[in-house]
Every structure is written in C-alpha cells, then in structure tokens.
Amino acid sequence: MDDKVQKQVVAAAAAYIALIICANLGSLRILSLAHLSVDGGSLLYPFTFTARDLLHKKSGAALTRFTIWLAAAINLALFAFLWLVGVLPADITVGAQSEFALVLAPGIRLVLASVTAMTLSELLDTRIYALIRSRFGAQKQWLRVLGSNLVSVPVDTALFLALAFAGRYQWAVLVSMFISNLLIKYAVSLVSLGSIYLVREDKA
Numbered sequence: 001m002d003d004k005v006q007k008q009v010v011a012a013a014a015a016y017i018a019l020i021i022c023a024n025l026g027s028l029r030i031l032s033l034a035h036l037s038v039d040g041g042s043l044l045y046p047f048t049f050t051a052r053d054l055l056h057k058k059s060g061a062a063l064t065r066f067t068i069w070l071a072a073a074i075n076l077a078l079f080a081f082l083w084l085v086g087v088l089p090a091d092i093t094v095g096a097q098s099e100f101a102l103v104l105a106p107g108i109r110l111v112l113a114s115v116t117a118m119t120l121s122e123l124l125d126t127r128i129y130a131l132i133r134s135r136f137g138a139q140k141q142w143l144r145v146l147g148s149n150l151v152s153v154p155v156d157t158a159l160f161l162a163l164a165f166a167g168r169y170q171w172a173v174l175v176s177m178f179i180s181n182l183l184i185k186y187a188v189s190l191v192s193l194g195s196i197y198l199v200r201e202d203k204a
Helices: 001-025 048-060 061-087 098-104 107-136 139-165 171-191 193-199
Strands: 032-033 036-037
Touching: 001 048, 001 061, 001 107, 036 171, 048 061, 048 107, 048 139, 048 171, 061 107, 107 139, 139 171
Parallel strands: none
Antiparallel strands: 032 036
C-alpha cells in the first residue's frame, strides 16, 4: 500500500468514525420536519455509508469490519465519559450546568441501542457489499452501494427505534421516525452514489 492509498484509507476511516460519533450525539434530539418525527442523527448518519463504502473499496472487508468495531468502542467510551462528567458535581457559579446531564448524558438504553443497531447493520452492510463485489468484481459498483444499503438501512433503523424508544414513545411516533429515517437515508444514498467512482479499486 503506497503513501497515497494509506492516506486515503486513514481519511475514510477517520471520516467514518467522526460521522458515527456526531450522528449518535445528534440522535439525542428528536426533530419535527415536514410533520414527521426525525432523530437529529439521521441527518448526518447516511453519510457514514459513503465513508464506509469508500473505505471498503480502498482497504477491503477486514479493515472495514475492524473500523466498525473500533467506532462502536469509541462511541461507548464517549458516552461513558459524558455520563461521568454529567454525574460529577458542577460548579454552581457557572450557569446552564444542570442541562448538560439532561441532554448529553443519555440513559444506557439509548447508548446500547445506538451502538448495537449501528454495529450490526454496518457489519451486515459490509457483508452484502463484499458478496456483490465478489460476484461482479470492478463492475456494477453502484449495485454494491444500493444493494447493501437496501438491506442495512431498514435493519439499522428498526433496531435502533425498537431498542431505544419502544414503550417510551407512542407507536405513531415510532412509525413516523421509521419512515422519515428511511426517506432521508435512501435519499442521501442516491445523492452520494457517484462518489464510489471517485477512488480507484485497490483491494478485493
């Protein structure tokens, strides 16, 4: 692997992990867009598909799976740190301190739901991507992206909503969030589809 390829792999892996972290933090807020309930993370999370697919194309399935597990570990460490900071005594002379724990220190259910859904769906996506790549080689790269996302997106969304919010929000809200997530994620997948052709194939 030459220096240029190494830099591309590092950039793709770093972008993937950073996007995952930011999306999980955004998921702590539920938005109302076009009369649909949308968790904030869904506005950014679809871009992780592009970063992951580019990483897979440049480095192969093994390193991509490692990066997915690494992202999960980093997210757990992040939320553990936010929880620790949230439970430590705050300086009462500084304003808006109690709000930190209310917003940025979510319950363990939300954390586990986010990390579990993300990790399982990403591993599934990577597996499907690899199968399509093995079948068609360098041809039909668009099919890798669409085929893998077609399966992993609803799995990810359904798992997260069920694990995080079932019994907490009304069924209508969960359905609304599921639909809005699918629309946003599939739209971003289609818009970013051409990016898979921006880098040269390196690993099988």
